Amino acid sequence: MTATVTVGEFSRMTNLSVKTLHHYHDIGLLAPAFVDPSSGYRRYETVQVGTALLIRRLRDLRMPLTDVQAVVSSTDRSAREETLRAHLDRMEAELQVTRDVVTSLRSLLTTDPEPMQVDYRYIPPFRAYAVRDHVERSQIGAWCVDVFGRLDALAAARQIVATAGATYSDDFFTEDVGEVVAFLPVAPTAESADGFELVDLPGGYFAIGVHAGAMADFDRTYGALGSHVAEHCTVAPGPIRELYVVSPGDTPDESSYRTEVCWPIQRIPVSPASKG
Template sequence: MDHDRLLRIGTFSTLSRISVRMLRHYQEHGVIAPAWVDPLSGHRFYRPEQLATAQLAAQLRDAGFPVATIAQLLGSTDPSRIDAALSAQRVVLSQQREDLRGKLAALDRVSTALRGQTIMSTIDVTVAHLPEMTFASLRRTLPGYGDEGLLWQDLVPLATQSDAELAPDGISGATFHDPEYRESDVDVEVWMQVTAPFAPVAPLSCRHQPAQEIVTATLVGDYSQMPVVTGAIGAHLAEHQLRTGPMFNIYRVSPSQDPDPSAWVTDVCFPILGS
């Protein structure tokens, strides 16, 4: 082979912006192989036309594809397979982006907590009485707690279809039925108080809630302060040796009512068992 028309690996590395170490790694995994290897010196040489392949490999690497997948894509002649792989990677990266946003938000919260700058420094925990009520209710297993809005999107039109009359000064909220915190597949029920029983359109339910005693504290502001409130409630439950049922929130001022998080008001509640 006339290696005078080939590029030495160092030159090829500079032109392709891929390190020599990575080029050797790509060779080992079938991504891109040298056009010729000097049998005496072991020096690797590449054709100029291979620069396009190398640059595409670098782009796939930058898009997060593992080396095995890069080799498969570069060796594929099936456009549908390539499109499917790109679409799947887009989903993966979108999820990673959401995860990163969540971690950044958590970092902000922990930074605030470590500096002792928690806004709600004093939490009043009280025992309150809720009278019996009737609710328009929708309960479903959701991917996560952040997906509660999906239930609210369905609840309101279903209540309208069922001719449910909302109580003018009634309450609305969400109940979290799992006996412990879950990372996924969470059992959530959202509800709105109505004036009287009604014939629900499935999957909506008409639920009668007996009177109950609750332990409650109010969260003012965005939900990043929720650990402060639940911590205060936990201390109260332990001090008074109270057993409680599923946690529920009463949304006095919800995100749908006011987009400003500082205006949100949420009563965090635990029904007292045996009361």
Template sequence: MVQTARVLTIGEFSRLTHLSVRTLRRYHEADLLEPAVVDQATGYRYYGVDQIPVAQVIHRLRELDVPLSDVQRILRTPDPGIRAALVAEHLQRLEGVLDRTRAAVVSLRRLLEPDPAPIHVELRSEPARTVAAVEAVVGSGDVEAWFAGAMAELEAAVGDAVTGPPGGTYDNALFEQERGHALVYLPATAPPRVGRVHPVTLPAAELAVTTHVGEHDGVEITYGALGTWVVQNAMSVAGPVREVYLVGPRDAREPAAWRTEIGWPVFRLT
């Protein structure tokens, strides 16, 4: 018969760790938290008091939605620095999810407002100009990561020769088909040709322009308001959408200060 003086039954261990008996059995089957002793005759599981901190770590990691495979890596890594890096990597992903959730809540509240504030729209004639650009065909889900890499490459290539705020153009297919041509640029005195960076001439265009205030995650609401204005004023979109990042994360820490100018190429129907 197994000696249980220094061990806890699975029920006792469950009460001490706030992990259900069913969860403890699942963790055992997954080789995540093995009992100190398993009675071969009865199959009963017994745990040591020194396993309580381990169980508590697992509990907290699972509360943060860390996958079981990653929990195993964290627990089995002897190097504290590597363990900390693994946890930090997941927390960073979790913070990104929280940021997106918060932005979605803000956008939803704006959409549910009974009387949304009217937007200011300006009709503007933009002349053709040559800029330093990076362009590619990308999927809508990859735009954020692609944009960050392209902008970093542009800033390194252009350096102090920048003559205005960064911008981008986005083909209609990117919105309609979830994949399309995207281009980001920096105005420069002499656009270089380095790596993916190369000179591009933006064609002259007639634009209906408004400014989106705040984080870019809620920009679709401003797009909708601008599109409504275009339709109501008997105009039609005639080309890729243009964005100019007047104030962004590199310019101001507070998202409330960020400003994105949205320009839709248009022509009058009447």
């Protein structure tokens, strides 16, 4: 038997505050069964408790309200399950990031860093297919997944064998947003490709350190390489380059990732120190 209850009683039943219930009503997520036209008092039916508890669980999982609305209002079971699956996948990814950061923090606090092996190299100018964008640091992961997925597809279609990379402007580091150019080296005679620029990257001297493994410790590689450059080299103008020797497109095993971080310098030191 269905009964109606006041918003206060419904709040106690569902552990949702009256303020939250009013908000859900205002946005059309969970409307009361009846609103008194003269007093504005709201009453809910007991059959709505299940819906309210579902909403509460989904919000406990930090599901966006738009997705909660899609789950609650949909009569298509497969569509509801797909929305739930996509959100759970996002949460799993966030949990993995948290695990990686915890592991990195423990290592930072308990392990003395090994001296970085730094190599010096002159990289000649080269032509490349590229995607150029103004990217926020917080969005760089998703941006790279999209852009390098497209570059990988282009490489496969045109049988290009080359190490992809990217350049990062100073603003990307200092302002948390700046120009990023993802590139795939090609022959000087390469023809244009839809959706990509043909760019000519300048040659130059670089101090190069290799980052191995997951990205959670990437800042430690930058810190060690940057310190080495400051102590042993003269910095040259120009963006930092990253070369993705072994990337997520090559293997799902994060421990196998290898990224060369290339710091621009004016010249190779006369007596280069191999250790930072």
